[in-house]
Amino acid sequence: MVAAVRVHKHGGPEVLTYEQIEVGAPGPGQIKVKNRACGVNYIDTYFRMGMYPSPVGLPFVSGNEGAGEVMAVGPGVTDIKVGDRVGYVTALGGYSEERLMPADRAVKLPDGITFEQAAAMMLKGMTAQYLLRRTYKVERGSTILVHAAAGGVGVILCQWGNALGATVIGTVGSEEKAKIAKANGAHHTILYRNEDFAAKVKEITGGKLCDVVYDGIGKTTFPASLDCIRPLGMFASFGSASGPIEAFNINLLQTKGSLFATRPTLNTYVAKREDLLATAKDLFDVVSSGKVKIPVNQKYPLKDAAKAHKDLEGRGTTGSSILVP
Numbered sequence: 001m002v003a004a005v006r007v008h009k010h011g012g013p014e015v016l017t018y019e020q021i022e023v024g025a026p027g028p029g030q031i032k033v034k035n036r037a038c039g040v041n042y043i044d045t046y047f048r049m050g051m052y053p054s055p056v057g058l059p060f061v062s063g064n065e066g067a068g069e070v071m072a073v074g075p076g077v078t079d080i081k082v083g084d085r086v087g088y089v090t091a092l093g094g095y096s097e098e099r100l101m102p103a104d105r106a107v108k109l110p111d112g113i114t115f116e117q118a119a120a121m122m123l124k125g126m127t128a129q130y131l132l133r134r135t136y137k138v139e140r141g142s143t144i145l146v147h148a149a150a151g152g153v154g155v156i157l158c159q160w161g162n163a164l165g166a167t168v169i170g171t172v173g174s175e176e177k178a179k180i181a182k183a184n185g186a187h188h189t190i191l192y193r194n195e196d197f198a199a200k201v202k203e204i205t206g207g208k209l210c211d212v213v214y215d216g217i218g219k220t221t222f223p224a225s226l227d228c229i230r231p232l233g234m235f236a237s238f239g240s241a242s243g244p245i246e247a248f249n250i251n252l253l254q255t256k257g258s259l260f261a262t263r264p265t266l267n268t269y270v271a272k273r274e275d276l277l278a279t280a281k282d283l284f285d286v287v288s289s290g291k292v293k294i295p296v297n298q299k300y301p302l303k304d305a306a307k308a309h310k311d312l313e314g315r316g317t318t319g320s321s322i323l324v325p
C-alpha cells in the first residue's frame with residue numbers, strides 16, 4: 001500500500017482525502033513510477049469540483065503532473081526502462097507515492113533537470129511553449145498581455161515571452177505580485193483588481209494594443225480582454241480561474257477588429273508522441289539555457305494537498321506549487 005490523495009465526492013479542498021491505496025503491476029504499455037514530486041495545477045481543482053469529468057469516475061487520485069523514477073515497465077514498453085528519470089502530464093493519478101501510467105506519456109528528463117523542477121513545469125511550461133510558439137508565434141517586436149502574470153503559467157509566459165523579444169504586459173492581483181511579475185520579465189504590470197486594464201493597455205501601447213492576449217482567468221476578464229487586442233490579433237482563452245466565459249455572440253469578434261479567438265488545451269497540442277517530445281525538448285532547452293527559471297514558491301508534504309488547493313484558489317500562491325511524497 002502507498003499514500004495517495006483521492007477524491008470520493010466532488011467539492012471543495014476538504015474532499016481531498018489522504019489515504020493508502022494499492023498500486024498493482026504495470027499492464028501492457030504502462031509503466032510504474034515512484035513519484036519524487038507532484039505538480040499542483042488549477043486543472044486539479046476543476047476535476048476536484050467536477051467541472052471536468054474524471055475519465056475513471058469516482059473515486060480518483062487527484063493530480064495531472066509529476067516526476068519520478070521508473071520502478072517497473074509493462075509488456076510492450078521498449079523505449080523506457082527501469083531506473084529512468086521521467087516527467088509527465090497525464091489525466092489524474094498524480095498525487096501519489098507510486099502510480100501506473102501510459103509509457104507513451106512519459107518524457108525522459110535530462111540530467112540538469114531536477115524532479116522538483118520537472119514536477120513544477122511539465123504542465124505549466126509545455127502550456128507556455130505551445131501558447132508562445134504555436135497558438136500565436138511570438139517574435140521580436142510582438143506585444144503580449146499575460147493575465148495572472150505572477151502565477152504558475154504566468155511567470156513562465158512572461159520570462160519566455162521576454163526572451164523571445166516581446167514587450168510583455170502582465171496583470172496581477174497585488175503590488176507584491178507586480179514585483180514578482182517584473183522580476184520574471186514583465187515590462188509593465190497592471191493591478192487588474194483596481195484598474196481598468198483595457199484602458200491601461202491602450203495607454204501603455206500608445207493605442208496599438210497587443211498582438212495576443214493569454215487569458216487563463218475567464219469570466220472576470222471577458223470581454224475586456226478583447227479590447228486589448230489589435231485588429232486581426234489573437235485571443236487565447238486557455239483557462240477559467242475565475243469561472244468559465246459564458247456564451248457570447250460571435251459578431252463581437254468582428255466589431256472588436258476581426259479578431260481570432262481560440263480555447264486551446266495542452267492535450268491537443270501534445271496528443272502525438274512526437275509533439276510531446278518536441279514540446280518538452282523546447283522547454284528543457286530554454287530552462288537549461290537559464291532564459292526561463294521555474295520558481296517553486298510553495299512546497300507541501302503530500303498529505304497537505306487540501307491546503308495547496310486552498311492557497312491556489314485563494315490567490316495566495318505565486319509561481320509553481322508542488323507536493324512532495
Ligand SMILES: NC(=O)c1ccc[n+]([C@@H]2O[C@H](COP(=O)([O-])OP(=O)(O)OC[C@H]3O[C@@H](n4cnc5c(N)ncnc54)[C@H](OP(=O)(O)O)[C@@H]3O)[C@@H](O)[C@H]2O)c1
Nearest residue numbers: 042127148151152153172173216238239240241242265266
Ligand atoms: N489550457 C491549457 O492547456 C492550460 C494548461 C495549464 C493551465 N491552464 C490554465 O491556466 C490558468 C493558470 O493556471 P495555474 O495553475 O498557473 O494557476 P495560477 O495562475 O498559479 O493561479 C491562478 C491565478 O489566477 C488569478 N485569479 C484571478 N481571478 C481569480 C479568481 N477568481 N480565483 C482564483 N484565482 C484568480 C490569481 O492571480 P492574481 O491574484 O494575480 O489575480 C491566481 O493566483 C488556469 O486557468 C488554468 O486552468 C490551462
